[in-house]
Amino acid sequence: MQLKYSNDEKVFNIHTDEIPYLSVAMLDGLGVPNLYSTRLLSYDEESGRGSEGLRTALMKWEDKEEAAPHIAGMRDKLARQIGSSIEHECVTDQKHTNYVHVAKKEDIGLTWQEPRPLHLQYVDGIVSDIPDILLTAFGGDCPPVYLADPGRNAVGIVHAGWKGTLARIPAVAISQMVVHFGSDPKNIYAAIGPGVCRDCYEMGDEVYQAFASEWSRADADALLSKYPARDEKGCEIMGGKYHLDLFAANKLTLLRAGVQESHIAVSNLCTMCNSDIFYSYRAGRLENENAAMIVNRSKVR
Ligand SMILES: [Zn+2]
Numbered sequence: 001m002q003l004k005y006s007n008d009e010k011v012f013n014i015h016t017d018e019i020p021y022l023s024v025a026m027l028d029g030l031g032v033p034n035l036y037s038t039r040l041l042s043y044d045e046e047s048g049r050g051s052e053g054l055r056t057a058l059m060k061w062e063d064k065e066e067a068a069p070h071i072a073g074m075r076d077k078l079a080r081q082i083g084s085s086i087e088h089e090c091v092t093d094q095k096h097t098n099y100v101h102v103a104k105k106e107d108i109g110l111t112w113q114e115p116r117p118l119h120l121q122y123v124d125g126i127v128s129d130i131p132d133i134l135l136t137a138f139g140g141d142c143p144p145v146y147l148a149d150p151g152r153n154a155v156g157i158v159h160a161g162w163k164g165t166l167a168r169i170p171a172v173a174i175s176q177m178v179v180h181f182g183s184d185p186k187n188i189y190a191a192i193g194p195g196v197c198r199d200c201y202e203m204g205d206e207v208y209q210a211f212a213s214e215w216s217r218a219d220a221d222a223l224l225s226k227y228p229a230r231d232e233k234g235c236e237i238m239g240g241k242y243h244l245d246l247f248a249a250n251k252l253t254l255l256r257a258g259v260q261e262s263h264i265a266v267s268n269l270c271t272m273c274n275s276d277i278f279y280s281y282r283a284g285r286l287e288n289e290n291a292a293m294i295v296n297r298s299k300v301r
Helices: 027-029 066-081 162-166 171-180 205-214 217-224 245-258
Strands: 012-015 021-024 034-037 088-092 099-104 125-128 136-139 145-150 154-159 191-193 224-230 236-244 264-266 288-297
Touching: 012 027, 021 027, 021 125, 027 191, 027 264, 066 236, 066 288, 088 125, 099 171, 125 171, 136 154, 145 171, 145 288, 154 171, 154 288, 162 205, 162 245, 171 245, 191 245, 205 217, 205 236, 217 224, 217 245, 245 264
Parallel strands: 088 136, 099 125, 191 264
Antiparallel strands: 012 021, 021 034, 034 288, 125 154, 136 288, 145 154, 145 191, 224 236
């Protein structure tokens, strides 16, 4: 797998199993099974179908009854590589909210029920202390944030696009872990997974304004900077466009929520710079999405 990293840190382990995937080295060290999928999953030999598998296929395929087992089968293969299966799975709904659901046993396996139960709609984050539960989020440039509190046997996952990031979804998830599992933020480990990098992430002025008003002007200045944009002829356009650093913004939210800096891993992989390996919305390569999975199991227990 030829990946372009933004620094030399060893954030991810690469696995070239039957279906290649990445995992967060820090979480691996805690014995918490986790993964981030790649495009290399996208071809299913049994059905002969390519570019379909994890999530969006359900929307594209007209025959949902035909699609559901196929999609489930692909994700199940992936989950089994980290010792889990979709029989234990609860997935996010991905509506760019900051709503975090505390998963119960009865939420497991409702993945593709249509319509999705009301309490699982608008969910962009899930936390749970159910042993062995598998939590899955998806992203086409929006980074996932993985959370683990091994001492409390609890995990979480959130989908953090710019709207969820603005609405501090990792802090909402942590507050749910504090309230429901008795977690202390200083014992929580957090990993910001692959997503679009600052250089690739052009934003309108309204995004700067939103961070300036909902966070602070100092934060907006630190997280968004204006680079000169170029026209079709390659000439610089005056003023340029804002670029948002989603990784830095989510790290700041985690730190302010009380997570220790030594417990935070930050992605050095951009989905758009690596769009031959990952699905990327901005790169126009969103036939599907990448899956981020975490299992509630650790060697601390
Ligand atoms: Zn990039």
